[in-house]
Amino acid sequence: MQNFNRVVVIFVLSLLIFFFAYSFTQKQHRPEDVNNWKIGTSVSELQNYEVEDFVKLKQAGFDCIEMGLRGLNVTENPEETYETCKSIYEKASTAGIEIWSIHIPYGRSWDISEPDETKRADIIDKHRELFTICKYLKPEKLVIHGSFEPVPDDERAARFEASKESLGILANEAGKYDAQLTVECLPRTCIGHDSKEILALLEGNYDVEVCCDVNHLLFEKTEDFIETVGSHITTLHISDYDGEDERHWLPGQGIMNWNAVIGNLVSAGYQGPFMFECSGTPEEKMECWKKLKSDFLRSVEK
Numbered sequence: 001m002q003n004f005n006r007v008v009v010i011f012v013l014s015l016l017i018f019f020f021a022y023s024f025t026q027k028q029h030r031p032e033d034v035n036n037w038k039i040g041t042s043v044s045e046l047q048n049y050e051v052e053d054f055v056k057l058k059q060a061g062f063d064c065i066e067m068g069l070r071g072l073n074v075t076e077n078p079e080e081t082y083e084t085c086k087s088i089y090e091k092a093s094t095a096g097i098e099i100w101s102i103h104i105p106y107g108r109s110w111d112i113s114e115p116d117e118t119k120r121a122d123i124i125d126k127h128r129e130l131f132t133i134c135k136y137l138k139p140e141k142l143v144i145h146g147s148f149e150p151v152p153d154d155e156r157a158a159r160f161e162a163s164k165e166s167l168g169i170l171a172n173e174a175g176k177y178d179a180q181l182t183v184e185c186l187p188r189t190c191i192g193h194d195s196k197e198i199l200a201l202l203e204g205n206y207d208v209e210v211c212c213d214v215n216h217l218l219f220e221k222t223e224d225f226i227e228t229v230g231s232h233i234t235t236l237h238i239s240d241y242d243g244e245d246e247r248h249w250l251p252g253q254g255i256m257n258w259n260a261v262i263g264n265l266v267s268a269g270y271q272g273p274f275m276f277e278c279s280g281t282p283e284e285k286m287e288c289w290k291k292l293k294s295d296f297l298r299s300v301e302k
């Protein structure tokens with residue numbers, strides 16, 4: 001009889017644990033969670049920003065930014081660049097704006113898919129040097145391109161392997177500054193131009209995450225990419241397009257199915273931020289988010 005009681009107790013406890021675990025995971029995927037997403041926008045040339053400029057962003061409703069690095073050169077002027085970064089961080093913090101992410105420069109001289117090993121080693125070193133600014137800017141994410149373009153067909157396999165290896169090395173480097181490396185999905189012939197290639201880049205690279213640029217997907221629907229890549233997506237670039245090429249339009253001006261995009265992000269457990277990378281003023285972007293959010297919440301009520 002005692003044994004029977006023990007079995008009953010274990011059974012009931014297991015049921016309770018299952019129930020709580022289940023309700024916890026359900027809780028993480030509620031559509032209303034979009035109300036808690038931080039809202040961000042990409043900004044370049046922050047060295048020209050004063051505290052008031054950050055305050056304006058905050059007043060418009062933004063919580064965070066992605067920082068572009070145009071005009072900053074850590075290789076040529078390390079000390080000056082560090083001072084600039086410190087000052088940017090202080091001004092942003094004073095206004096209550098978080099530096100969520102930094103966009104790593106791209107181009108031939110930053111191409112981590114360079115097949116020549118000696119050249120690639122130099123490119124990796126240049127990234128290492130650049131990442132030292134994280135000490136002063138304290139970003140959560142570093143956004144990187146898997147390659148420059150065009151990638152010729154006969155170089156694709158070699159460039160894919162080079163990119164994958166570089167990502168592993170640089171994710172480890174980013175980790176030294178408590179930042180995560182996120183590889184961005186890209187258009188056209190670039191490495192990482194669809195969900196299959198992005199997932200292949202992540203194989204064995206357990207520290208590498210994904211930045212979903214919703215207007216870069218030319219070979220599959222954005223919502224399908226999000227469904228396939230799922231919880232690997234930890235940051236976004238938000239804009240609209242015509243499905244033909246990247247356009248970086250304000251959401252609503254193109255063909256994007258925003259309810260499906262936001263819905264699949266919620267299902268993937270995405271926690272924000274909703275990071276604009278498009279044309280438009282801060283006020284226009286914030287109006288845009290309010291409309292996308294209310295349209296989405298209304299669509300799931302039905």
Ligand SMILES: [Zn+2]
Nearest residue numbers: 184213237277
């Ligand atoms: Zn982008």
